[in-house]
Amino acid sequence: MADQIDHLIEDAPILRLDAVHTDIRQYHILNGVDLVVPRGQVTMLLGRNGVGKTTTLRSIMGHWRIHRGSITFNGADISTQPTADIARAGIGYVPEDMGIFSDLTVEENMQLAAFSGPMSATRLGWIFATFPPLKTLWHTEAGHLSGGQKQMLSVARAMIEERELYIIDEPTKGLAPAIVATMVRALQDLKDQGASILMVEQNFAVAAALGDTAHVMVDGAVKWSGPMRALAEDLDLQRSLMGFSLQTAARDQSATKSS
Amino acid sequence: MTHAPEHNPQIQQMTLQQRLAPAWPGLLVPLLMCAGFALTLNPSSWLTLTLSGLAMGLMIFIMASGMTLVFGLMDVINFGHGAFVSLGAFVGVSVLFALGHLTAAPSVALNLLAVLMAICAGMAATALAGWAFERVIVKPVQGNHLNQILVTVGGLIVAEQLIIVLWGPEEIYFTRPEALKGSFIIGSIAVEKFRLVAVCIGIVVFAAMHFVLRRTKIGLIVRAGVQNGEMVEALGYRLRQVFVAVFVTGCALAGLGGVMWALYQEVITAHMGNQAMILIFIVVIIGGLGSIEGCFIGALLVGLLQNYVAFVEPKLALVSNIGLMVAILVWRPMGLIPVVKAK
Ligand SMILES: Nc1ncnc2c1ncn2[C@@H]1O[C@H](COP(=O)(O)OP(=O)(O)OP(=O)(O)O)[C@@H](O)[C@H]1O
Numbered sequence: 141m142a143d144q145i146d147h148l149i150e151d152a153p154i155l156r157l158d159a160v161h162t163d164i165r166q167y168h169i170l171n172g173v174d175l176v177v178p179r180g181q182v183t184m185l186l187g188r189n190g191v192g193k194t195t196t197l198r199s200i201m202g203h204w205r206i207h208r209g210s211i212t213f214n215g216a217d218i219s220t221q222p223t224a225d226i227a228r229a230g231i232g233y234v235p236e237d238m239g240i241f242s243d244l245t246v247e248e249n250m251q252l253a254a255f256s257g258p259m260s261a262t263r264l265g266w267i268f269a270t271f272p273p274l275k276t277l278w279h280t281e282a283g284h285l286s287g288g289q290k291q292m293l294s295v296a297r298a299m300i301e302e303r304e305l306y307i308i309d310e311p312t313k314g315l316a317p318a319i320v321a322t323m324v325r326a327l328q329d330l331k332d333q334g335a336s337i338l339m340v341e342q343n344f345a346v347a348a349a350l351g352d353t354a355h356v357m358v359d360g361a362v363k364w365s366g367p368m369r370a371l372a373e374d375l376d377l378q379r380s381l382m383g384f385s386l387q388t389a390a391r392d393q394s395a396t397k398s399s
Numbered sequence: 400m401t402h403a404p405e406h407n408p409q410i411q412q413m414t415l416q417q418r419l420a421p422a423w424p425g426l427l428v429p430l431l432m433c434a435g436f437a438l439t440l441n442p443s444s445w446l447t448l449t450l451s452g453l454a455m456g457l458m459i460f461i462m463a464s465g466m467t468l469v470f471g472l473m474d475v476i477n478f479g480h481g482a483f484v485s486l487g488a489f490v491g492v493s494v495l496f497a498l499g500h501l502t503a504a505p506s507v508a509l510n511l512l513a514v515l516m517a518i519c520a521g522m523a524a525t526a527l528a529g530w531a532f533e534r535v536i537v538k539p540v541q542g543n544h545l546n547q548i549l550v551t552v553g554g555l556i557v558a559e560q561l562i563i564v565l566w567g568p569e570e571i572y573f574t575r576p577e578a579l580k581g582s583f584i585i586g587s588i589a590v591e592k593f594r595l596v597a598v599c600i601g602i603v604v605f606a607a608m609h610f611v612l613r614r615t616k617i618g619l620i621v622r623a624g625v626q627n628g629e630m631v632e633a634l635g636y637r638l639r640q641v642f643v644a645v646f647v648t649g650c651a652l653a654g655l656g657g658v659m660w661a662l663y664q665e666v667i668t669a670h671m672g673n674q675a676m677i678l679i680f681i682v683v684i685i686g687g688l689g690s691i692e693g694c695f696i697g698a699l700l701v702g703l704l705q706n707y708v709a710f711v712e713p714k715l716a717l718v719s720n721i722g723l724m725v726a727i728l729v730w731r732p733m734g735l736i737p738v739v740k741a742k
């Protein structure tokens with residue numbers, strides 16, 4: 141079978157979802173998500189609000205249990221494994237709500253994230269260079285951080301440990317434009333180090349700048365998959381899948397600015 | 400490369416009230432001690448009452464700490480926790496009886512050795528029983544509060560009956576070893592020896608717990624897990640194992656509390672765990688479910704208040720704890736030190 145020999149091929153995808161169905165209580169949220177994350181690339185998961193992007197990521201992490209389909213990471217089915225084992229297999233996760241431990245200091249949050257032992261000085265240096273506020277706030281209780289600072293901490297927590305795949309849910313949510321650029325650089329750095337990334341992003345400009353491949357979800361399933369560039373160039377496609385196009389979004393923005 | 404701009408907030412002088420706000424719960428204990436002094440107006444009886452209040456409070460803290468952490472970590476309400484108090488007491492006292500030659504010997508060292516062995520036996524038995532209790536009773540009902548309450552209350556009743564089967568239905572009276580009887584006399588003040596020992600053990604347990612929770616990785620995992628267990632797992636930690644470890648430790652501590660309680664009262668009964676459970680529950684609620692510091696403060700308040708009130712108006716002693724709980728919940732509905740949950 142194709143997925144059995146997949147992992148023997150050098151450029152086999154690092155993660156693939158086949159016909160994944162997830163229920164949350166009595167609601168059928170995902171109905172047959174097919175998704176491939178190629179190794180060493182940035183894969184974007186896009187779609188309107190409420191189509192099931194976060195649910196897809198949570199299903200991969202084992203926070204929701206899928207009831208049909210399969211999730212294959214590095215050739216092994218992880219869909220029935222406990223969350224901790226999925227993380228140990230080599231996946232770093234930044235949840236939509238950031239998952240900050242607010243009673244712990246920034247330092248303690250980072251110590252905990254360094255799963256395999258003491259924090260690596262090199263990686264910590266890189267994180268401080270990328271997000272200087274974290275250095276200043278090192279001994280502050282994380283609950284006192286601003287929303288943007290929490291977002292930095294949440295991404296930094298994933299960065300401190302070297303993982304093969306990073307799953308990131310809306311890393312630029314609530315960030316000032318200047319910091320968005322910083323975040324894009326940080327994720328680009330991660331990719332340059334050889335990691336694969338699967339991320340949800342509402343900021344289409346960011347998605348277009350970072351993404352290699354894109355999957356667009358509609359109503360609990362992936363409706364379109366292809367190169368990010370193809371999606372970025374096709375305004376009609378954007379409009380039909382996501383209800384807006386990059387151009388009209390930009391026009392709306394300049395309109396609100398000038399009025 | 401674009402950097403996030405460095406932002407150095409100005410630290411402003413805080414008003415006295417702002418600075419006091421987080422310290423309020425901790426200040427309640429010395430405040431209650433002052434109030435106790437105003438009530439008794441007699442330094443030597445005040446000191447006796449305070450010491451006995453602290454001893455009682457610390458024993459309750461030892462018994463309750465496991466229950467609050469277990470709730471915080473896995474949202475498990477274990478009404479069977481009191482069973483471990485009884486079990487610890489019965490095993491400990493049985494060991495003391497068996498070591499009669501040590502407890503009666505006119506040697507402080509031998510007496511303390513017997514007590515130490517009783518404590519170790521009580522803790523080992525409750526740790527083992529706790530491990531089994533978790534597997535058989537708690538694990539199957541994880542995630543359902545109503546089932547948890549029903550099943551763990553059932554577990555408490557079964558444990559009580561088992562104790563009656565093994566040790567008989569009668570109260571068992573005994574006396575403390577020589578070394579722990581009587582008082583030290585300092586000037587005109589009598590300090591009961593066992594209370595002093597209980598206070599010392601309580602402080603050591605609290606300090607050890609504080610150290611583990613603040614300074615070790617397992618402590619970090621526990622504190623983070625109380626707030627957001629899902630995220631702790633997403634970082635790679637198997638929370639279930641940590642939970643079992645905390646559960647077993649909590650049961651062993653309840654056992655330690657049971658041995659100490661038995662030595663304090665010099666009588667044990669099969670339903671002593673049931674009675675302790677009421678105090679434990681009050682303390683856990685007052686402290687803020689899941690908060691170990693809150694549990695500590697709550698336990699001291701309960702112990703002190705009960706002793707002061709019993710001195711002034713014995714009839715009120717029993718209701719004083721309920722009154723305390725109501726007053727604190729009116730002031731802080733989530734308890735003294737509420738635990739910030741992620742969801
Ligand atoms: N805990 C839950 N209980 C019930 N329904 C839920 C729960 N979580 C999500 N849903 C529902 O599942 C659907 C998909 O939600 P999801 O969070 O995956 O969307 P999303 O694509 O991430 O949206 P957004 O862009 O707003 O973050 C929504 O209709 C939502 O109401």
Ligand SMILES: [Mg+2]
Pocket residue numbers: 193194195236309
């Ligand atoms: Mg989402």
